[in-house]
Amino acid sequence: DKPVAAGLGLGINVKEAQGVMIVDIGAETTEISVLSLGGIVISRLIQNGGRSIDDAIQSAIRKEFNFFIGSKTAEAIKKGLACAIEPDGSSMQICGRNMVVGLPQMMEITSEFVYEAIKEQLGIIMDAVKTILERTPPELGVDIIQNGIYLTGGSARIRNLDQLLQQKSGIRVTVDEEPEMSVAKGLARVMVDRDFRSLAFVTKEQKYE
DSSP states (O other): HHHHHHHTTTTOOOOSSSSSEEEEEEESSSSEEEETEEEEEEEEEEOOOOHHHHHHHHHHHHHHHHHEEEHHHHHHHHHHHSSSSOSSSOEEEEEEETTTTTTEEEEEEHHHHHHHHHHHHHHHHHHHHHHHHHOOOOOHHHHHHHOOOEEEEEGGGGHHHHHHHHHHHHSSSSEEGGGHHHHHHHHHHHHGGGGGGGGGOOOOOOOOO
């Protein structure tokens, strides 16, 4: 399972009798999971991920400025300007098409604008995390409070996203140094470490869509 692999990639011994929460913000989806004893106790998959955030940026720019940008430009804006809490006043020049005259054009976009554009998408993810925390068995909830929440996936790199999640949950949040590589590193660990090979056959116990 992907959450178990992510946990291993984060350096967590997921086979221990403790609750571990992992929030994996992938390209297409976000999966919030609580692990214990090498398996998934509870999990929720939502159809909001990095591309949903990119789409929100594209849509906001088109609506506000009658300006069309491609998906790669939207992703570049996310990486360069997106901030989950307070925008820092930075800006960048982007290239797109003026939809009024139909010609290519440059324009400046600010971190404040991007913050407002992605706020709803980030809120959906925060609400999903809260739902899983509410459904987590109390004894595992205590472990999560003590160990913190682990944030991974490519869009975990959005500035201050860990701080936003900590504010909303009241629980310390840790972000992997290479969040987009957590699952790959975990799968590699399963292949080379005999102690974890059995985890390749773990099945989910509960899943909330």
